[in-house]
Amino acid sequence: MVDTTIGAAGVIQPAEVKDVELYHPKSWVTKYVFCQDAKVIAIQYSITALSIGLVALVLSWLIRLQLAFPSSFSAISPGDYLQFITMHGMIMVIYLLTALFLGGFGNYLIPLMVGARDMVFPYVNMVSYWVYLLAVLVLVASFFMPGGPTGSGWTLYPPQAILSGTPGRDWGIILMLVSLILFIIGFTMGGLNYVVTVLQARTRGMTLMRMPLTVWGIFTATVLALLAFPALFVGCVMLLFDRILGTSFFMPAVVEMGEHLKYRGGSPLLFQHLFWFFGHPEVYIVALPAFGIVSDLISTHARKNIFGYRMMVWAIVVIGALSFVVWAHHMYVSGMNPYFGFFFAATTLIIAIPTAIKVYNWVLTLWRGDIHLTVPMLFALSFIVTFVNGGLTGLFLGNPVVDVPLSDTMFVVAHFHMVMGMAPIFVIFGAIYHWYPKVTGRMLNEMLGKFHFWVTFLGAYAIYFPMHYIGLLGVPRRYFEMGDMAFVPQSATTLNIFITMAALIVGFAQMVFLFNMIWSLSKGKPAGSNPWRATTLEWQTPETPPGHGNWGKELPVVYRWAYDYSVPGAKEDFVPQNQPAVRAA
Amino acid sequence: MSITILFVLAPIGAIVAWWLSQQRLTAKPWLEVGAIDDFPGTGASSLPAATIGLGVFLAVVSSLFALFISAYFMRMQVADWAQMPAPEVLWFNTGVLILSSVALQYAQVAARRGRMEDVGYGLIASSP
Numbered sequence: 001m002v003d004t005t006i007g008a009a010g011v012i013q014p015a016e017v018k019d020v021e022l023y024h025p026k027s028w029v030t031k032y033v034f035c036q037d038a039k040v041i042a043i044q045y046s047i048t049a050l051s052i053g054l055v056a057l058v059l060s061w062l063i064r065l066q067l068a069f070p071s072s073f074s075a076i077s078p079g080d081y082l083q084f085i086t087m088h089g090m091i092m093v094i095y096l097l098t099a100l101f102l103g104g105f106g107n108y109l110i111p112l113m114v115g116a117r118d119m120v121f122p123y124v125n126m127v128s129y130w131v132y133l134l135a136v137l138v139l140v141a142s143f144f145m146p147g148g149p150t151g152s153g154w155t156l157y158p159p160q161a162i163l164s165g166t167p168g169r170d171w172g173i174i175l176m177l178v179s180l181i182l183f184i185i186g187f188t189m190g191g192l193n194y195v196v197t198v199l200q201a202r203t204r205g206m207t208l209m210r211m212p213l214t215v216w217g218i219f220t221a222t223v224l225a226l227l228a229f230p231a232l233f234v235g236c237v238m239l240l241f242d243r244i245l246g247t248s249f250f251m252p253a254v255v256e257m258g259e260h261l262k263y264r265g266g267s268p269l270l271f272q273h274l275f276w277f278f279g280h281p282e283v284y285i286v287a288l289p290a291f292g293i294v295s296d297l298i299s300t301h302a303r304k305n306i307f308g309y310r311m312m313v314w315a316i317v318v319i320g321a322l323s324f325v326v327w328a329h330h331m332y333v334s335g336m337n338p339y340f341g342f343f344f345a346a347t348t349l350i351i352a353i354p355t356a357i358k359v360y361n362w363v364l365t366l367w368r369g370d371i372h373l374t375v376p377m378l379f380a381l382s383f384i385v386t387f388v389n390g391g392l393t394g395l396f397l398g399n400p401v402v403d404v405p406l407s408d409t410m411f412v413v414a415h416f417h418m419v420m421g422m423a424p425i426f427v428i429f430g431a432i433y434h435w436y437p438k439v440t441g442r443m444l445n446e447m448l449g450k451f452h453f454w455v456t457f458l459g460a461y462a463i464y465f466p467m468h469y470i471g472l473l474g475v476p477r478r479y480f481e482m483g484d485m486a487f488v489p490q491s492a493t494t495l496n497i498f499i500t501m502a503a504l505i506v507g508f509a510q511m512v513f514l515f516n517m518i519w520s521l522s523k524g525k526p527a528g529s530n531p532w533r534a535t536t537l538e539w540q541t542p543e544t545p546p547g548h549g550n551w552g553k554e555l556p557v558v559y560r561w562a563y564d565y566s567v568p569g570a571k572e573d574f575v576p577q578n579q580p581a582v583r584a585a
Numbered sequence: 586m587s588i589t590i591l592f593v594l595a596p597i598g599a600i601v602a603w604w605l606s607q608q609r610l611t612a613k614p615w616l617e618v619g620a621i622d623d624f625p626g627t628g629a630s631s632l633p634a635a636t637i638g639l640g641v642f643l644a645v646v647s648s649l650f651a652l653f654i655s656a657y658f659m660r661m662q663v664a665d666w667a668q669m670p671a672p673e674v675l676w677f678n679t680g681v682l683i684l685s686s687v688a689l690q691y692a693q694v695a696a697r698r699g700r701m702e703d704v705g706y707g708l709i710a711s712s713p
Contacts, residue, residue, distance in 0.1 A: 265665030
């Protein structure tokens with residue numbers, strides 16, 4: 001152990017970490033494959049998440065083609081369609097968004113931003129990635145099993161999830177549940193690292209209130225995930241028992257094809273409670289890192305300190321706490337006691353307060369800022385707009401009286417794609433454009449980036465604005481085709497074709513983004529160590545990309561908060577966190 | 586469900602709230618620029634990281650078990666609940682678990698006092 005001094009305010013971190021404490025890769029395999037360096041693990045997480053995300057993107061095209069041109073694609077059966085929507089939803093929410101924000105950005109940014117050499121448990125961190133990869137492979141395997149993947153909808157509600165009418169009842173649902181269990185085990189290993197690294201491995205001078213909001217967002221989201229994922233774990237294990245062992249935790253007495261099954265007495269509602277006790281915090285597991293990252297992007301690219309830093313931190317913590325007491329707003333139509341509905345509507349609407357504080361603070365940060373419309377900034381701005389749009393429809397759906405008629409319509413689909421589909425994805429894109437220069441040493445091409453941004457941003461609105469209208473008409477979600485329904489006018493069909501065209505175009509714009517990432521790896525403009533002239537520690541590393549151990553011989557020392565932009569009297573318009581104050585002569 | 590949440594999440598929430606209250610969350614970081622040689626404590630605990638990690642892990646495990654148990658209890662309340670047959674080895678197994686925990690604890694105490702021979706005995710006794 002290294003000597004540490006315990007001062008009045010707690011431990012003061014040592015300036016030097018002894019060499020033996022760091023893990024040193026000895027061969028190609030331990031450097032790039034079974035690597036314990038958080039930066040490599042982050043890249044592994046990101047590549048895996050983006051790859052499986054591409055699968056989900058293709059699935060969304062197939063969904064949209066079917067919706068726009070029903071009965072034109074003989075290759076897509078109703079069962080296939082259900083499998084597509086299920087896998088699209090599950091992959092996007094869990095295997096892409098959660099893994100990329102926490103496993104990808106968390107691993108890369110936490111040690112660099114708090115001035116640590118690595119995560120505190122590097123070996124556990126490495127295992128976390130490999131278990132995640134295993135979870136992804138199990139999930140992918142379900143596509144190739146007899147009967148295909150499960151088609152029960154991403155919520156996996158019993159009893160239908162394990163009855164024989166649902167596609168993938170034989171193997172798909174089993175592999176889905178096993179994959180989720182593996183994911184949770186892998187995530188828990190990673191999550192322990194993120195939390196303890198933030199708690200214990202901050203460099204000298206890095207108090208909690210000097211941390212960039214990105215770290216606050218990822219840290220709080222990880223705490224939420226560590227407490228919420230166990231609920232999904234329990235639900236998955238019990239559902240697996242119902243499916244394989246014939247227990248009746250969730251399965252009521254059911255008649256299937258005129259035959260009484262052995263199940264009896266189980267409670268499908270119990271599963272819904274467990275699922276949404278995880279499912280709602282999950283929204284914030286994705287949103288809080290996005291909140292944090294977007295705060296840093298806006299502050300850096302508007303050359304202005306974040307407005308109301310303290311309030312931003314408190315809002316993150318309050319949103320995190322409240323997210324545990326709103327889960328039943330996903331269950332208004334499950335026949336709950338009206339007083340329950342009232343309680344959950346109240347808590348749901350209360351969340352709007354800290355969230356609105358954050359939005360006001362972002363806007364006030366922009367106010368009279370020196371706004372540079374770089375690609376990361378464009379994506380950050382589009383996040384604010386999209387999050388507000390999606391959030392406003394959330395106020396509608398949070399009220400039981402409005403929710404009941406809108407429940408299970410395309411309105412809900414449009415709402416959650418805006419608020420937790422497009423909005424966080426915009427942040428991911430912005431963050432990739434922002435930190436790619438640090439990860440690779442080269443800038444992404446700006447022209448291609450702007451093309452990618454405008455097509456994605458305008459396309460997202462072309463897709464989801466009309467979808468709200470289709471939902472208001474009463475068109476239900478998850479239907480293979482509507483047929484001739486009196487309440488669906490011709491205009492809805494036309495709109496569906498329009499939405500599909502927009503979705504295909506947006507999808508292809510992502511290919512431009514992928515091309516940009518690969519092309520810029522060798523052909524991009526060299527970035528230098530701090531291309532955005534940012535204050536936070538990750539831009540102050542001695543090497544770019546940061547070398548093994550991040551900081552060379554000595555850890556950085558932090559003298560100020562993360563947002564000293566455009567300080568009056570300073571030589572430049574940013575003062576890095578590790579620059580000491582000049583003593584008055 | 587709501588009762589469990591009260592019992593499990595309330596202590597965890599209390600710990601989190603207590604910890605947050607120790608963290609100078611009302612600090613005004615924009616006014617606090619440090620000079621050279623001025624290193625404020627980070628508020629990190631003096632406990633080793635592994636201990637903190639174990640604590641966090643125990644919180645995760647407790648919420649996992651609490652959710653398992655509460656889901657099980659909720660299922661028990663439904664009318665058709667049938668008692669699980671207790672396997673004959675149940676109490677025997679429980680006894681073995683308790684004894685091996687005692688042996689493990691003995692080995693740990695011995696290790697702390699540097700009595701390596703006793704550590705060996707303890708570990709061997711705890712291994713079945």
